[in-house]
Amino acid sequence: MKKTAIALAMATVLGVAGTAMAANPFTDVPANHWSYASVSKLAQAGIIEGYGDGTFRGNNSITRYEMAQMVAKAMARSDKADAAQKAMIEKLAAEYSAELNNLGVRVSALEKKTDNVKITGQARMRYQDFDADSSDNNSSNAQLRTRLWLTSTVNDDWKFVNMIEDIQDLKDNGTADTDVFMARAYADGKVGDVAIKAGRFDYKPVWGAAFDDDMDGLLVGFGKDLKVNVFAGRMAVNTKGGYDADKTDAYGAELAYNFGNSKKWAAKAGYYYVEKTADASANNDVYEAGVSYKFDKNWAALAQYIGSSEDFDDTGKDGYYGKVFYKGMNLAKKGSWGAYASAYDIPTGAGLNTTFDLDTFGDSGIKGYEVGFDYAMLKNVQLHVAYADGENQLGVDKSMAYTYVAMYF
Amino acid sequence: MHVAKKWFQWCALLVVVLGFVAVNPAEAALPKSMWGTAPKVAVLPVVNVANDDPAVTQIVLEKTVEAFRYPEFEMISDDVLLPVLTKLNYYEAAKNGPDKQLLEEIRKQSGVDMVVMFFVEEITQNTILGEEAVEESRVKARAMGVYSWKQPVSLSADREERADYAVVGDKGAINLFKRTINKFVGELKKI
Numbered sequence: 001m002k003k004t005a006i007a008l009a010m011a012t013v014l015g016v017a018g019t020a021m022a023a024n025p026f027t028d029v030p031a032n033h034w035s036y037a038s039v040s041k042l043a044q045a046g047i048i049e050g051y052g053d054g055t056f057r058g059n060n061s062i063t064r065y066e067m068a069q070m071v072a073k074a075m076a077r078s079d080k081a082d083a084a085q086k087a088m089i090e091k092l093a094a095e096y097s098a099e100l101n102n103l104g105v106r107v108s109a110l111e112k113k114t115d116n117v118k119i120t121g122q123a124r125m126r127y128q129d130f131d132a133d134s135s136d137n138n139s140s141n142a143q144l145r146t147r148l149w150l151t152s153t154v155n156d157d158w159k160f161v162n163m164i165e166d167i168q169d170l171k172d173n174g175t176a177d178t179d180v181f182m183a184r185a186y187a188d189g190k191v192g193d194v195a196i197k198a199g200r201f202d203y204k205p206v207w208g209a210a211f212d213d214d215m216d217g218l219l220v221g222f223g224k225d226l227k228v229n230v231f232a233g234r235m236a237v238n239t240k241g242g243y244d245a246d247k248t249d250a251y252g253a254e255l256a257y258n259f260g261n262s263k264k265w266a267a268k269a270g271y272y273y274v275e276k277t278a279d280a281s282a283n284n285d286v287y288e289a290g291v292s293y294k295f296d297k298n299w300a301a302l303a304q305y306i307g308s309s310e311d312f313d314d315t316g317k318d319g320y321y322g323k324v325f326y327k328g329m330n331l332a333k334k335g336s337w338g339a340y341a342s343a344y345d346i347p348t349g350a351g352l353n354t355t356f357d358l359d360t361f362g363d364s365g366i367k368g369y370e371v372g373f374d375y376a377m378l379k380n381v382q383l384h385v386a387y388a389d390g391e392n393q394l395g396v397d398k399s400m401a402y403t404y405v406a407m408y409f
Numbered sequence: 410m411h412v413a414k415k416w417f418q419w420c421a422l423l424v425v426v427l428g429f430v431a432v433n434p435a436e437a438a439l440p441k442s443m444w445g446t447a448p449k450v451a452v453l454p455v456v457n458v459a460n461d462d463p464a465v466t467q468i469v470l471e472k473t474v475e476a477f478r479y480p481e482f483e484m485i486s487d488d489v490l491l492p493v494l495t496k497l498n499y500y501e502a503a504k505n506g507p508d509k510q511l512l513e514e515i516r517k518q519s520g521v522d523m524v525v526m527f528f529v530e531e532i533t534q535n536t537i538l539g540e541e542a543v544e545e546s547r548v549k550a551r552a553m554g555v556y557s558w559k560q561p562v563s564l565s566a567d568r569e570e571r572a573d574y575a576v577v578g579d580k581g582a583i584n585l586f587k588r589t590i591n592k593f594v595g596e597l598k599k600i
Binding site for chain 2: 151207332380
């Protein structure tokens with residue numbers, strides 16, 4: 001008892017005792033424990049050295065620490081094991097993971113409790129060329145944008161996500177480089193069946209005809225077949241109709257419903273109340289509703305209405321967005337690809353910050369069309385090529401050629 | 410008077426003892442098994458009707474071995490369990506999900522205190538129409554534990570998550586599955 005107590009004290013000082021979940025490494029493993037039988041079998045098979053008669057210790061007591069040492073030897077010789085023996089070694093490695101970690105043996109198949117922060121990223125190299133009515137308004141950009149996501153697991157239901165971003169200007173020798181900054185930070189999780197997102201996060205309600213950018217606020221989602229999202233916060237909107245992008249609060253709700261088991265039909269709708277905190281006369285209601293349909297495994301389409309209660313700049317209050325898809329790129333599958341064609345007419349009041357890459361007007365809505373293509377050149381490597389032509393609601397014309405290669409890691 | 414005083418003292422002592430027990434009820438204790446104080450646990454092979462990905466079984470194995478670690482619990486070896494499963498035609502009997510009677514029969518025939526089973530119905534990760542590089546992961550699974558000392562525990566999960574591919578990569582569904590199994594195991598090991 002005294003010896004065990006001293007050993008336990010040493011283990012605690014040295015940190016060998018580990019977390020509350022880890023067993024005392026100096027606990028005796030009984031001869032009838034499943035791991036004892038497994039190690040005996042591995043000894044008989046010659047994966048671990050036994051005694052001269054091929055047995056392993058017989059019924060002598062052995063501590064968890066000593067057992068872990070045997071498992072470490074088995075892991076080192078696992079290349080000589082058959083499939084069943086390898087499975088046995090994996091199970092042993094899981095059972096004695098804490099002791100193996102303390103022995104300095106890397107158990108590669110297991111998650112370490114300290115690996116709660118996962119880092120993923122995207123590096124996107126793009127070229128974008130705009131031709132306007134007036135050649136004075138032509139422009140192009142070439143940039144390398146790097147994004148890192150740090151996803152920290154808080155518990156089984158919650159995570160915290162940070163996104164760090166940096167943009168390097170490749171066209172003008174870095175004159176338009178940005179600093180590295182924390183572009184997004186939000187908590188993402190569930191309370192019961194209610195999903196919650198809070199902080200600064202990207203938000204694209206319905207299909208993005210009204211808004212597709214960052215929002216500071218709270219998003220609450222619930223429902224199974226009929227999914228409901230309710231949000232409140234500050235949207236990063238374009239400056240239009242007197243909106244101040246820094247002070248535009250928005251509240252709203254989004255609905256999505258998949259019809260039937262086949263999920264070929266889906267309907268979406270959204271309502272957003274957008275207010276400029278300093279000038280109530282610029283407050284606006286934006287609403288959109290549409291359907292999507294999967295014809296077969298290759299073809300799909302969506303069509304929606306979008307409207308605004310206010311008619312900014314006498315440009316109208318009603319609009320639409322339609323898109324046809326053929327196949328679809330899957331980044332996990334090299335060689336997969338998809339193509340699309342879309343047409344849109346978004347009134348000034350409804351185009352808060354649209355998803356359309358042509359929409360660099362900043363205000364006054366947009367109407368036009370776009371065709372594009374996405375291809376998974378390699379696993380986790382995307383090629384995107386697109387062409388768009390259109391104008392804002394005031395008749396300022398622009399066309400765009402856009403291509404990028406993005407790596408995901 | 411002397412007798413009355415004795416009776417009064419005994420009654421007072423009884424009241425004190427009963428009161429002490431009521432205020433400090435005995436802590437729930439792990440049942441004793443044949444071999445010692447740790448309950449013997451049989452973790453049944455995973456029934457996975459969602460796919461044939463060996464990672465699914467591996468994840469359940471890792472989580473259960475970590476949760477039912479000796480000396481708090483004592484998992485039994487496959488040598489004891491597999492003959493019982495063969496005799497009861499386990500894979501056929503469990504193909505539609507956990508069955509209380511089946512698990513109870515396994516528990517009795519293998520001589521254990523606790524049997525747990527995991528049934529995986531769906532693990533999918535798909536892109537979303539109209540949203541390039543956004544993945545929707547879905548996990549549907551059930552689990553059941555039958556015990557010698559308490560009522561069976563039946564669990565189910567139907568979880569969906571949507572995230573940028575850049576955030577989850579191609580492992581969004583597997584990570585969601587790991588968290589689901591974590592929750593299951595946490596509930597199943599409660600005394």
